Each structure stands twice: as C-alpha cells, then as structure tokens.
Amino acid sequence: MLPSSAFTMDYYTDAYLLVDGAEELETYSEEYSQLIDDCAKELKPLALERCQLRLEDANDQITQAEQALAEGEKETEASLQEGQEELDAARKELDEGWADYQEGLAAFQEESASAQKQMADAQAQLDNAKAQLDAGEKAYAEGLASLEAAKPALEEARKELDEGWLEYNSGKAQYQLGLTLYQAGTVALEAEASSRAAIQAASQAASQAAAQADAQAKQEAAASEAILPGSYQLVYARVYAQSYSKYYSAAYDAAYDTLYSQAYNDLLSSSRYQDLQEQKAELDEAKKQLDAAKAQLDAGEAQYQAGLQQQETGAQTLAATRKSLDEGWEDYNSGLKELTEGQKTMAEELKQGQEQLDQAKEQLEEGEEEYAQGVQAYQARTKRKTSSTRPARKWSRPSGMWSCWKRASGTFWTGTPTWATPATAWTPTE
Numbered sequence: 205m206l207p208s209s210a211f212t213m214d215y216y217t218d219a220y221l222l223v224d225g226a227e228e229l230e231t232y233s234e235e236y237s238q239l240i241d242d243c244a245k246e247l248k249p250l251a252l253e254r255c256q257l258r259l260e261d262a263n264d265q266i267t268q269a270e271q272a273l274a275e276g277e278k279e280t281e282a283s284l285q286e287g288q289e290e291l292d293a294a295r296k297e298l299d300e301g302w303a304d305y306q307e308g309l310a311a312f313q314e315e316s317a318s319a320q321k322q323m324a325d326a327q328a329q330l331d332n333a334k335a336q337l338d339a340g341e342k343a344y345a346e347g348l349a350s351l352e353a354a355k356p357a358l359e360e361a362r363k364e365l366d367e368g369w370l371e372y373n374s375g376k377a378q379y380q381l382g383l384t385l386y387q388a389g390t391v392a393l394e395a396e397a398s399s400r401a402a403i404q405a406a407s408q409a410a411s412q413a414a415a416q417a418d419a420q421a422k423q424e425a426a427a428s429e430a431i432l433p434g435s436y437q438l439v440y441a442r443v444y445a446q447s448y449s450k451y452y453s454a455a456y457d458a459a460y461d462t463l464y465s466q467a468y469n470d471l472l473s474s475s476r477y478q479d480l481q482e483q484k485a486e487l488d489e490a491k492k493q494l495d496a497a498k499a500q501l502d503a504g505e506a507q508y509q510a511g512l513q514q515q516e517t518g519a520q521t522l523a524a525t526r527k528s529l530d531e532g533w534e535d536y537n538s539g540l541k542e543l544t545e546g547q548k549t550m551a552e553e554l555k556q557g558q559e560q561l562d563q564a565k566e567q568l569e570e571g572e573e574e575y576a577q578g579v580q581a582y583q584a585r586t587k588r589k590t591s592s593t594r595p596a597r598k599w600s601r602p603s604g605m606w607s608c609w610k611r612a613s614g615t616f617w618t619g620t621p622t623w624a625t626p627a628t629a630w631t632p633t634e
Contacts, residue, residue, distance in 0.1 A: 221247070280585070287582045294575050301568050305561070312557050319550050326543050330536060337532050344525050351518045358515060361508050365501060372497045379490045386487055389480045397471050401464035408459045413452035420447045 223243045229236040425440035471477055 368501050386483045397468035400467035404463045405456050405459035409452050409455035412455040416451040417444045417447035
C-alpha cells in the first residue's frame, strides 16, 4: 500500500468537470456515456499537454534529486570510508590492546607463580628451620635435664669423698700419733739400753783405766826417781793423768758395745718391747688400711673430677647450644617477619596487578562494545546507503506496464501508472 504522503502534494492530480447537458441525461445511459466520451476526447490533448509539462517538471526535480543524491552518496562514501578506517584503527588498537593484555596476563601469571613459589620455598625453609630448632630445643631440654640429674650424684659423691677424706685424715693423724709414740718407745728402749750399757761400761772402763794408768805411772815414776831422785811423785801424777784418759776411752768403747748388746737383748724379752711390737703391727695394719683408703679416695677423686669435667663440658656445650638456638630463633623470627611482610607485599602487588589487568580487560571489553556499536552503526549506514531510494528515471510518457518496487517496503510491484501517481513515487527496476 502507498502511504498517505504519496497523495499529499503541492499540485493537483485530479480535476472534476461538469459537462453541459449531462445533468439532463440518465447516468450511465448510452447517451450519457457518449456525451462523456466525446467530451473526454476533446480534453485528452489538453491532458496530454498538461501531463507532458508536469513530466518535464518532475524530470527536472529528479535531476536535481539525483545530483543531490550523488553528492550525498559521495559524502556518504567518504564518511563510510572514514568510518571504516576508524573502525580498522579501532580494531587494530583493540587487537594490540588484547595482545598486550594477554602478554601482561601471562607475565602476571608467571610472576605470580614465581612469587608464590618463592614464598612457598621460603615457608618450607622456615618450617624446616623451625623443625630443627624444635628438635634442638628438645635435645637441649634433655641435655639440661640430664645435667641437672647428674648434679645430685656429683654432690653426693663430693660429700662422700669429703667424709672419706675426713675419716682418712683422722686415721692418718691417729696413725702418725701412734707412729710417733712407737718411735718414741723404740727410742726410749734404745736409750735405756744405751744408758745401762754406758753406766756399766763407764764403771768397768774406770776400773781398768785406773789400774792400767797406775801401773804405767808407777813404772815411769820409778824410772825417773832412779835417774832424778825426788821426781817420783811428779812423774807419777803426770803419767797417770795422761794414761787414764787414753785407757778409759779404749776400755769404754770396748765395753760399751758388748754391754749395749746385752742390755738391748735383755730389753727385747721385756713386756715393754712386746707392747712396742704389737703397737708396730697395729701401725702397719693401719698404714695398709690408710693406703687402701687413700687409693680408693684418689680413684673417687679422679672419677669425681671426670664427672665434674663432664658436667662443666656439658654445661659449656649446653650454653653454646643455647646461644646457637637463640641465634637460630632470632634468625627464624626475622625470616618469619620478612616472609610475612613479603607475603603481604606480594598479596598487595598481586591485587594491584589483578586490578590493573581487570581494569585493562574492562576497558578492552568496553572498547569491544563501542567497536561493536561502531560496526553496527557502520553497517546500518552502509545498509541505508545500499537501500536508499533513488528518483525514478525520466519517463517519456506514462503508458504500458512497469515492473517496479515499492519504496516503503522494497517489494516488487507490477502495475499501470496512472495520472494520479507521481513519477517520484516509483523507481523502475534496473
């Protein structure tokens, strides 16, 4: 169907005429039809003349419209070309943007995986370090407990050794006292034998020396008196005095040894000597016990010193272990702090990187949407260009059958143009 605008024009397409005499005739009678036909025949040249004039005017309008259309098509073509170039540039920019996005996404994923691996490796190292520190703390605690457990035994050993040394020193003092008494008794016994022998030897020596000195003095005094009368007494006294000392000393020495042996042997059979012998036997047994006790105490001291040295070495080892553990915990806590900060920094950087990627993707998707809208608009413009209505070509006259397509719907239509149908409403099929 033609739209109502096809019938609204700035010129007349119909004319209503009254024919003289037709009013008196019956409508559609033979006379009426003959009268109308005759009148129409007379008016037909006028209609043809008016139609030709109108056709020429229409052809002028079509020419102007075709020129305007050509210019519009040229502008449209340029605009479409520019639009295509803009779309191509936008497509290229989007493709480059997507390539950059994919490259950035791959780099982000690679760096993220690398960072996470580094964090995981660092965490594993810290876990391993903590396990070693925990094992070290356990070993330290066990060593400390063992060291503490050994202290009472060492203290008890020290106490027993001190008591043993006290008893040993007390026994040694008693032994020394007994030995001194024994030695004093022996000396006293020997002194008594010597005293007895000295007394008896002195008595015997005095008697012998007096007799021998008297004999020699008398002999020499007699000889001197024979030579020098009156010298007897003087020579006797002199010779006696000189001879007595010599004879006494020799007689004493000879008598003393014999008398001492006799006196000492006499004392050996006495109860005093037996008491000294029993005392000596007791002292020898005490000395033997003291030596055994000292050997046992020395062994105990050596064992105690070894334990003490082991205790001191263990304490030093534990102190070094404690220091190493403290340094290890310090390093661990420092590493844990760095790891926590690194994880926080990594999370923030990954979040920022993800946000940047999401923002870039969002911008690309918005660009794709805008590009799609641009393509849609471009295609719509292209479609309007290819489907736009062109003015009909000039008609020589409106007669015959025309194969045309309706401008409004684009469907083909075949019919006979009438005088009431303007030429601009139809476009001949090419």
